[in-house]
Amino acid sequence: MTSADETLLLHLNETIATTRDKETLFKTVTNKLRLIFPFDIIGISVFDAEVKNKRLFLRDYFNVDAEAAACMPAPPAYFTPIAGSPLEDILATPQVRHVELADYLAKYPEFESFQRMHALGMRYLTSVPLRLGGRLTGALTLTARRKPALTAADDALLEKIGSLVAVAVANTVAFEEVARREQERTLQLNISTALLSIKQREPLFRAVAEELDRVVPFEYFGIRVQRAGQHEPFEGFAEFRRPAAGLPLETLAPDRPQGGTATDALGLYNQLDTLLQVPGLYLGDAFRALAVRYPLMRYIYDEHGIRALLIVPLWQRADGAAVLSLASADPHAFGPDDLATVQALAPQVALALDNLFAFEQIEALKAQVEQERTYLIDEINTTATVDELIGSSAALREVQVRIAQVAPTATTVLVSGETGTGKELVARALHNASPRRARALIKLNCAALPAQLIESELFGHEKGAFTGAAERRIGKFELADGGTIFLDEIGELPLDLQAKLLRVLQEKEFERVGGSRVLTTDARVVAATNRVLADEVAAGRFRADLYYRLNVFPVTLPPLRTRPEDVEPLLRHSVLRLSQRLAKPLRQIRPADLAALQAYAWPGNVRELEHLVERALIVSQGPYLDFAGLPAAGAPAEAAAPAAPMQTLREQERAHILAALGRTGGRVSGAQGAALLLDINPKTLEARMKKLGIRRTVAAG
Template structure:
């Protein structure tokens, strides 16, 4: 063997033994080879074990005006069948090939066309073997035909054996490095899971870590939960404006039809794309873009050419999927999909944890809100005078009211309670709730006449942070809080017309939106409304919507005024005297028969509430054994009231 050949083999062997970096190693290899074998292009193809797939491991031009772009075949395996390589596999030996001959058999093979454009005419191919097994081919391409001797061919066989070892070592080193990167990625994501509990920061950290191994312009997680009407909700979504730019969170409430890769529409139409881990790129992605309008939009407007889909879970209570997209058709390799799938268990754990954290936070806020309302209800009950939760009296009007309550309490039917001020509408609403299957949840109350019109909507439906001046945090509305329980809308006749339309939507569709938000919320709340107005007259006057009136008036309960329940005045009087005397720390005093007759004769425009307040005043000012009604109770008409409210007491 000539000395120069031995020197070449020695240098190649030394380089293979000492250099681990792929680019540096093959720069040395190609430089040394060109000293003996002049060529314009070098390429190395590697095969899978079954010799079914090939991948371009190395390609480099010499003497070309511009360096060729990185081809897609360097990132993924492609079939050997149907390519010129199948001839080489069938006859694996050192041989010289004329490019024109191959072009006649494979006129559409793009790599051959590229070489022809570079005026390449001759190919010298060298099989690569390790342990006697064919692992690939070395190709030396030139514009002029080389004159190879038998000695040159033997030398190329030896060089092929050395390069085969170098390729095997490099692939092994790359695999080790890839596994090390994956372990680092998994460790970083585990650390993020342990330290970050908020949705956006957590998934931004996951996306940033993943982008170190997998190139993408878009990262999205979509979730379908049981009971949701829409197919998928966007759970986390990030994109970058340019390669290398930081990931930016996309607004969750934006118009999804105009986003980079809104794949929800795809999944609604094709379960295969949802259930199967896959990469869609090149012509395959273009075919999908033709079939699905939203993919066509991102294909045309954002230049998206590749989509990676990794299902997170698919189970009876819903589904979750991760998608990545990129502008380069060859952005995703099978190794990238394997990397993402290896992270799926951690991402699934992150989703489960966040669901739990968000549910706990919602429940905590709901419990706090319910506690506030329940405390208010207890205080209201004490002031109202029905702390026992029972009705006082036995007259026919009250018995009819109790019958109506028993008839409807066990249902979810909307109830409209009507009656004058002070007749006990709130007590009826509380009894309806307590006797219903919803009694374990709160009865949420709102007095529509007690708040300015501009605040009622926020109270009913809640608001998002920043929805209006002073909205410094998200607020849960009454309907959201009453989910699973009951909501009592007192003085419903005072509700402004514009809010009547929104209330009608809740009654019809059981859905609403917070002020400043676009997310549709659902509430399974039983509606109990009350009014001291005649709503039919309000409808006729145009002050109340007819459609809302008919929605509310499903099961009416009309409360009789106290002047029509005179037989109940005495038991009510005894009830209030006992309870108020105890609360005020006063002895229980009796009522003179004349005062009782005057109380029963009075028309009570304020009804039970007025009776309670009159008795409370009498208990406070009385000093002797009897209650003193400031000198008015013995008179048929009390001077403190207009004459129209008086009538002579009965015999």
């Protein structure tokens, strides 16, 4: 060995010992090698422990046009079998060998890399085994246009250089593995940070995708989730990574591929059930085989140009399944190390999913509880003036019997009757006597909202579904899940919403406005109307199928005029309750007034009776309720309509206060004041006078 050779080996050894950067290290090695052995292409392959598989570790070009070099196929980033490749022949006698490229092409005509090298004018190849500790770990190949004039001494030098290169490769692989693991730890930390700080789906999945993209470049990132017990297709999250495509967050394969239905999509995913249960790499020809076998894979093969797929199951358990997938148009995009990296991260991504869904469920429950609280407060504040069905008439007893019969079931009930007869009370009684009484009774008056808002009230809406929809809203059917929903004035429901209500009644399914996810509800429906729905059906204003679906168990409330015996108990109940609410003394009813009220036709039914009692309590003095001068007092059934227009409660109260002030000469307080005459606190009277616009000077004058 010459001193120049020794100097070369010493320099290479020093470079290998002190250089950690892969590019710098091998650039130095190749530059030194070319000083002694002229070559145009250098390649280094590494073998697995069993010397069964190979991976191209390095390829570099010299004196090769950049455009021509770019035509060389990209080397796979993963191990491929040695059998069937030229390395199989080289390893038959693992020593320095010099061969003509044409000989290898004759023996391995399908080996594309050598075909391209031959097209670039390469004619000769020198192979050098790489050994570490006596074990074969790889091969160094030097390819040239001109035949190298090498001696036996040169071959011996190449053997020594091969041993040094083997050390360099081993060191670099070890450093890369350390760097990969450090990268994994950083990635795990970043994903954990995202897990703790992000509580919305899209930002969380973008964060996970961006972190993964740092170590495993891809074009599509997707997570598919199938919930147990749900008939809808997988929930899909995927991001198209190629900026030029300009596509937003979307599914890897749409839920409705090639114009199919959601059910079709679920069927396609069910076909992949076995495939999605195990980690896998499907690259190039392997992915093409999947495309032949599975329609869904054929779709993404044709429509999105996918040629490589990495699959890692996140969980397979009783409550469903979740799968993470990365895809690329590059058939060599992924390797075993990438699969190992994603598998190592799978538990954290699975935990992120679990936490996300748990947080969403908590938020949904919080929203539902808050909505129920709001509705219950509203219900308490707007509860009908009678909190139970009062009376002992035969007609009312029949209603109570029918309530008792149907309450334990989940049957839909249609309550009909005139305005003010207490249809909401029947709904409340049904709910309170049912197994659903622990859940909320949710009410909606179909005539109280514009038609365009009723659908949102019934079914809820997604954020951005329409102008003003700043956040997701839970509809009343969601709130009533497990409870009862009372749809008052159902005859006012627009025809287009009648069809959607029919679907809920029949299928227990609906979607929020602006949403596509099918939701289910177990709400017992009680509907009410003061119209004759059969007439509405005949007139074309109400769907016949909805009418028959609602009218499963009809309950008809009798008008108050048909049960005069119930007037007295209703009066006494109202007097007792309203006296407490208005902080008024409990006053009696004169027999003559009671007889007159029993003879009254009550066109407003129980609600009108309540209003009459409230007005009487406000204006009465002394031990008896004063109905004198009120339009309803003593009016016989045949004279139900008063001759003069009825005053409002505000007008009645103002006139009464003015009359009292007139008697006291405008004095409000004291022994001769109007407050004593009206039996209220002077401060309260002054506040009411101010509210009604009554001034003392006017009163005194």
